[in-house]
Amino acid sequence: MDASEFKDVFAAEAHEYIQALNQDLLRLESNPNDRAALNDMFRAAHSLKGMSGTMGYQELADFTHQIESLLDLLRIGELTATESVVNTMFSAIDSLQNLLEKTLLEEELPDLEEVTAELRHLIQQRNNLESNLHQQDSKEQSTMEAQIDIELEDFDLEVVRAAKKEGYLPYKVVVRLLPKTLMKSVRAYTVFQALENIGTIIKSNPPAQELEDEKFDQEFALVLLTKRDADTVKNTVERISEIEHVAVLSIQTESAESERRSVLPRTGEQVVNETAATAQDLPVKQKQSSSVTSFSRGAFVDRYIRVETERLDGLINLIGELVISKTQVMEIEADQLTDNTKNALVQLERITTELQYAAMKLRMVPIKQVFDRFPRLVRDFAQASGKEINLEIVGEDTELDRSLVNQIGDPLVHLVRNSIDHGIETTEKRKALGKPAQATLRLSAFHEGGHVIVQVYDDGQGLELDRIKQTAIEKGLLPANFANDLTMEQAVELIFRPGFSTNEAVTDVSGRGVGMDAVKNIVEGLSGQVEVESETGQGTCVTIKLPLTLAIIKALLVTCGGQVYALPIQSVRENLLAVESQIKTISQQKVIVLRDEILPLIDLNEALGFGQLDYGDTLSVIVVESQGEKAGFVVDDIIGQQEIVIKSLSDILGDIRGISGATVLGNGEVALILDHNSLIKGRSESIGQDSINYR
Amino acid sequence: MAKTVLITDDTAFMRMTLRNVIQKNGFHVIGEAADGEEAVSKYKELQPDLVTMDITMPKMDGITAIKEIIKYDANAKIIVCSAMGQKPMVIEALNAGARDFLVKPFDAQRVIEALHKASS
Numbered sequence: 042m043d044a045s046e047f048k049d050v051f052a053a054e055a056h057e058y059i060q061a062l063n064q065d066l067l068r069l070e071s072n073p074n075d076r077a078a079l080n081d082m083f084r085a086a087h088s089l090k091g092m093s094g095t096m097g098y099q100e101l102a103d104f105t106h107q108i109e110s111l112l113d114l115l116r117i118g119e120l121t122a123t124e125s126v127v128n129t130m131f132s133a134i135d136s137l138q139n140l141l142e143k144t145l146l147e148e149e150l151p152d153l154e155e156v157t158a159e160l161r162h163l164i165q166q167r168n169n170l171e172s173n174l175h176q177q178d179s180k181e182q183s184t185m186e187a188q189i190d191i192e193l194e195d196f197d198l199e200v201v202r203a204a205k206k207e208g209y210l211p212y213k214v215v216v217r218l219l220p221k222t223l224m225k226s227v228r229a230y231t232v233f234q235a236l237e238n239i240g241t242i243i244k245s246n247p248p249a250q251e252l253e254d255e256k257f258d259q260e261f262a263l264v265l266l267t268k269r270d271a272d273t274v275k276n277t278v279e280r281i282s283e284i285e286h287v288a289v290l291s292i293q294t295e296s297a298e299s300e301r302r303s304v305l306p307r308t309g310e311q312v313v314n315e316t317a318a319t320a321q322d323l324p325v326k327q328k329q330s331s332s333v334t335s336f337s338r339g340a341f342v343d344r345y346i347r348v349e350t351e352r353l354d355g356l357i358n359l360i361g362e363l364v365i366s367k368t369q370v371m372e373i374e375a376d377q378l379t380d381n382t383k384n385a386l387v388q389l390e391r392i393t394t395e396l397q398y399a400a401m402k403l404r405m406v407p408i409k410q411v412f413d414r415f416p417r418l419v420r421d422f423a424q425a426s427g428k429e430i431n432l433e434i435v436g437e438d439t440e441l442d443r444s445l446v447n448q449i450g451d452p453l454v455h456l457v458r459n460s461i462d463h464g465i466e467t468t469e470k471r472k473a474l475g476k477p478a479q480a481t482l483r484l485s486a487f488h489e490g491g492h493v494i495v496q497v498y499d500d501g502q503g504l505e506l507d508r509i510k511q512t513a514i515e516k517g518l519l520p521a522n523f524a525n526d527l528t529m530e531q532a533v534e535l536i537f538r539p540g541f542s543t544n545e546a547v548t549d550v551s552g553r554g555v556g557m558d559a560v561k562n563i564v565e566g567l568s569g570q571v572e573v574e575s576e577t578g579q580g581t582c583v584t585i586k587l588p589l590t591l592a593i594i595k596a597l598l599v600t601c602g603g604q605v606y607a608l609p610i611q612s613v614r615e616n617l618l619a620v621e622s623q624i625k626t627i628s629q630q631k632v633i634v635l636r637d638e639i640l641p642l643i644d645l646n647e648a649l650g651f652g653q654l655d656y657g658d659t660l661s662v663i664v665v666e667s668q669g670e671k672a673g674f675v676v677d678d679i680i681g682q683q684e685i686v687i688k689s690l691s692d693i694l695g696d697i698r699g700i701s702g703a704t705v706l707g708n709g710e711v712a713l714i715l716d717h718n719s720l721i722k723g724r725s726e727s728i729g730q731d732s733i734n735y736r
Numbered sequence: 737m738a739k740t741v742l743i744t745d746d747t748a749f750m751r752m753t754l755r756n757v758i759q760k761n762g763f764h765v766i767g768e769a770a771d772g773e774e775a776v777s778k779y780k781e782l783q784p785d786l787v788t789m790d791i792t793m794p795k796m797d798g799i800t801a802i803k804e805i806i807k808y809d810a811n812a813k814i815i816v817c818s819a820m821g822q823k824p825m826v827i828e829a830l831n832a833g834a835r836d837f838l839v840k841p842f843d844a845q846r847v848i849e850a851l852h853k854a855s856s
Contacts, residue, residue: 226823230827
């Protein structure tokens with residue numbers, strides 16, 4: 042059967058599993074005895090192996106199998122998660138990721154011999170050990186058939202006792218599915234459904250949520266209260282397909298209490314209607330207690346659906362159109378309308394706005410998706426650079442538009458690399474300075490106003506002013522005779538310049554040709570801003586400020602040369618009418634003096650190539666700010682504020698300087714959205730050099 | 737007497753595959769339907785012992801068809817056929833009254849097991 046139609050789902054899930062493996066391995070590294078982490082990893086590897094096999098990706102399945110085998114040894118305690126084991130696992134997971142990408146792209150598969158050999162070596166080690174200990178360890182032989190047990194808490198025992206008074210009998214039901222069962226969770230659901238018909242299920246192991254997420258191997262156990270006898274219970278389950286084995290055991294509450302509350306005390310247990318040979322081992326295995334939650338059937342119905350992002354984008358686009366036609370309706374002169382119509386319109390406006398926010402929320406995803414890769418990354422960087430770093434992650438539940446999430450990852454990686462490479466000192470140096478040996482690196486995210494703020498903070502040495510100055514001189518960014526010490530502000534300004542990188546040697550961690558200017562470009566491309574605050578010896582904090590969403594923005598509409606343009610409102614500081622006397626010319630550049638500030642004036646008409654405006658007595662000037670630089674845009678007229686839906690032009694026309702997109706206005710007219718960043722930048726650079734004429 | 741089966745699937749290929757498996761194992765394929773509407777009307781017409789029901793189909797989807805058939809005959813024995821990734825739909829179908837489910841790609845033995853279990 043051709044599985045190619047499932048490839049997308051496979052890819053998404055496989056990536057999730059690899060991510061989970063990485064996360065859990067970090068947990069394991071910090072606590073080598075973390076059984077829960079090991080079990081999670083084992084399950085992830087197991088599922089991935091199964092999925093890969095179904096897809097026919099044999100290499101992927103085989104390699105995952107190696108990882109799974111090693112995890113199994115760790116899980117059952119035959120191997121200890123020493124540093125070298127963990128490191129091997131890390132490189133194995135990297136190889137796995139690589140193999141997955143290549144498999145998905147149908148490219149040539151990487152050579153995994155080295156890492157496979159390492160895995161085999163570790164597995165072998167245990168085998169040697171085992172053959173030595175073979176005699177005394179014979180009772181562990183049947184470990185592979187680990188049986189699931191289930192424990193009752195005080196609360197459950199209360200329930201059981203109460204139910205017994207009502208004539209209900211408590212049973213433990215252990216169900217094993219056939220090895221190749223597909224949709225195990227749904228199969229488990231049919232078991233629950235069938236049993237709920239004859240009784241009440243009060244517990245399950247694994248818990249319902251994990252059953253639902255298919256986080257179980259082939260077995261699960263549950264506690265059933267019913268008035269029927271054990272045979273009926275057993276028959277009920279056996280009538281369901283894909284069940285390899287069912288065991289129904291009555292629960293003895295009294296002895297259970299005396300025996301550490303195990304549902305399956307070794308004595309006093311009554312094996313009912315048992316057919317399979319494994320029945321005798323039932324209660325012995327699975328020593329670690331697993332958390333079990335009470336179960337209601339509602340928990341099984343999926344609370345999430347997966348939707349193609351294309352469909353969501355389609356919805357957002359339609360809502361955008363709706364917002365536009367709402368605006369169109371609202372523009373009808375108020376005196377032409379009856380009160381009823383006006384009320385209805387107010388209602389329409391309110392609902393449209395709410396709909397718009399609701400739709401935008403659909404696109405929002407937690408920034409966790411990006412942050413999740415950092416623990417691993419920081420660990421690797423820290424190890425490579427020999428620095429001790431404690432990574433703190435704050436606000437990973439903060440939500441932002443998924444298109445932003447996709448694009449913010451790379452800049453963040455770069456900032457984190459910078460912090461580790463340039464900011465954080467070596468352990469010796471920190472000790473000498475009296476700082477804690479372990480440096481703190483903090484990634485945080487939170488909402489502020491209509492923005493999402495993402496910060497990368499480190500308690501390192503701050504920007505190195507001398508080195509920045511020296512590099513700037515070498516790179517020709519400062520004159521060779523620049524004598525003064527740099528101020529922090531100047532240093533910050535310099536590191537954002539294209540082509541600046543303080544690192545002489547290209548290290549493994551940083552300095553891969555991406556500088557702060559690249560970070561800045563990406564963030565500004567997302568209508569965001571980057572700020573750097575740094576204090577020598579104290580640390581550095583880089584703040585990225587992003588809009589919540591890119592799809593719909595508030596804009597100020599202006600006219601210029603008979604055309605309507607939109608300016609993103611977040612960049613507009615104020616509007617004013619300037620009289621001729623306020624306008625001065627400095628170095629052939631027209632400027633306006635505003636409250637002791639000199640702002641360059643940009644004639645929009647001219648900047649867009651339509652020839653110069655005819656300046657009358659007064660000028661409409663819009664003060665716009667871009668990365669701390671202000672400028673006055675001269676326009677013909679100001680229309681007002683409006684919400685606009687951004688439509689990209691770059692697919693059709695490529696990038697045009699000064700224009701970032703287009704929108705359709707309420708009256709159906711098309712307005713271009715101005716890219717204030719590039720308009721101001723082009724201008725202020727020329728002012729800085731004092732040489733280019735204001736034509 | 738052999739139990740009768742109504743096969744519902746919108747692709748002729750899948751109907752053919754299923755018919756092949758089912759006929760070879762002692763069941764009698766009494767009819768085929770290519771969408772939910774047809775399945776409902778054929779169920780009423782042919783009164784089959786068992787129905788296999790695809791989920792995603794034109795005109796009327798499998799889940800609606802299951803509901804319609806159960807409304808007509810509460811004891812109808814329907815086995816829902818799904819693709820991977822249709823978990824929520826399978827659960828909906830089971831809640832609507834389907835007796836069992838099969839996941840594509842089909843395993844012949846599984847198909848027969850499901851038919852036997854549903855008809856017993």
